[in-house]
Amino acid sequence: MKPYRKAPPLQYLPAFVKSAQLRSFKHAAMQLNITPSAISQQIKALEENIGLSLFKRSQRELRLTQAGASFYETAARALSAYESGWEEFCGQYISATIHLSMISYVANEIVIPRLAEFRQAYPQIDLIIHTSMATENLQDKTLDAAIRFGTPPWAGHDAQLICPAYAVPVASSEYVQQNKEKDKNWQQHSLIHGRNGFDDWQAYGEATASAVTSSRQLFFDSYDAGLCAARAGLGVALAILPISAHELRSGRLQAFADQPLECRAGFYF
Structure with a gap:
């Protein structure tokens, strides 16, 4: 049975993967918005944790060792899976998409003509417009909010x-x-x-x-x-x-x- 060694901390993987891709600590540091010395320290800590050299260092070029190339495949897959999972998580729980209900007249005459201005001011928000003459129950549907003409209160809803x-x-x-x-x-x-x-x-x-x-x-x-x-x-x-x-x-x-x-x-x- 092969001896088990605890996996290195995930925090070292971005520095390692980016350095391997760019073959430069300096360029990796620029991509990750940290200093080259911080990159070097993280790579050194990663190598000490694993117990193997991951890079061949020279003045001209930074190259992966055989072990480094093998570990790169594992680290790159791990980061890709993490980023994909995080994107899916955000889409479900931290969505920047707003579903807004309103009558079609308000949508066509007021909101849509100003939508380009809204998207320029808030590029991180996707606004999905639903049109209906009915007073929607926001608790029973995928709607986040509504613009309505009427007289409150509406049970279970806050109205401004x-x-x-x-x-x-x-x-x-x-x-x-x-x-x-x-x-x-x-x-x-x-x-x-x-x-x-x-x-x-x-x-x-x-x-x-x-x-x-x-x-x-x-x-x-x-x-x-x-x-x-x-x-x-x-x-x-x-x-x-x-x-x-x-x-x-x-x-x-x-x-x-x-x-x-x-x-x-x-x-x-």
């Missing part, structure tokens, strides 16, 4: 206010010109609804003490689809500010009211 929200009736400029005489008599307009399960127009009417019933109504299951219908001249939608403020500034939509109405809901992270 990003900004308050304001509602304003909007339509295309052509629609506004063609329906000037109707003004804010909403009963004579085609009212566009942009989300399921909640009547935003009814809430707007209650807050402004105005009648918003109309026989002509269009229903869509997403906010961006509702605004798209308004831009197409199909009627009047309720735009939410500030996320749609650029639509008014650009003239893609025109406001039907002088002052936006502050919503009870807001935008939360």
